[in-house]
Amino acid sequence: VVKNQMMASGDSQVVAIIPAAGVGRRMGGQTPKLLRKLAGQEILIRTLKALNIPEIEAFFISVSLPLKEEISRLVREAFTEREIFFSDGGKERQDSVFNCLSAASDWSGWRVPPERRIVLIHDAARPLVDEEVLRQVIREASVTGASGVGVPVKDTIKVVGGDLMVKETPDRTCLWAIQTPQAFSFPVIWEAHLRARADSFMGTDDCSLVERSGYPVRMVEGSYRNIKITTPEDTRIAAVFLEEGGTETMLRVGQGYDVHRVLTGR
Ligand code: C5P
Secondary structure, eight states: OOOOOOOSSOOOEEEEEEOOOOOGGGGSSOOOOGGEEEETTTHHHHHHHHHHOOEEEEEEEOOOOOGGGHHHHHHHHHHHHHHEEEOOOSSSSHHHHHHHHHHHTTTTOOOOOOEEEEEEOOOOOOOOOOHHHHHHHHHHHHHHSSEEEEOSSSSSOOETTTTTTEEEOOOGGGGEEEEEEEEEEHHHHHHHHHHHHHOOOOOOHHHHHHHTOOOEEEEOOOOOOOOOSSSSSHHHHHHHHHTOOOTTOOOOOOOOOOOOOOTTTT
């Protein structure tokens, strides 16, 4: 049964949840993964800069306890104008997201009713997300209640058993690889997480929790550049993408004007 979550009309408010409490074991090395530099800047700071659009009103970031002090200092220094909250990281990504959701549910900044509150969830390890995709996924979530960014898979996918025997080859034309950002109306994602916890279900992305709650999820086609930095080679690939001209190296030119009332003597 697919439930219908028609969104209430009117303005919505958006906050971002950024799970950043992973161990980064597959990256190896001494420096924690998200504090490693990518083209001269920490991966986490790059990701937050990519999320730094006016539509997003607050950041809720989950961090592991040993890094909490270092990360919060670094982030607060880089984003002095932002409302930022830190939550404890959990055992799994889903637990880290849930801790941020709990903090977001208590946020004092909400001005709209719950069904018009949008939560955008984005992995700290994906610094190459672009603004247009963020806006699209927010827009879709405010219409359907749940939306995720992904790309059609390029490889043929096999379902393989523990004995390495192929069980099935699903039709590639309807297979997508899901990424983040994913965005949701607050009541939808809150219910989905509470249900998953009640059933001890662990998913590797947030849309899957919403799907099993019976709500529709709408895909937004993203970019193959929006990689998750997991292993050392990913850092090199991301550096090349940045060099090729991400939003940061792109020169933008604009014109504007300013109008003032004429006052006596001025
Ligand atoms: O482990 P995975 O690659 O799925 O992690 C995706 C994101 O979730 C990363 O940004 C990572 O820091 C975060 N994470 C977390 N808490 C965990 C595990 C992962 O916040 N326990």
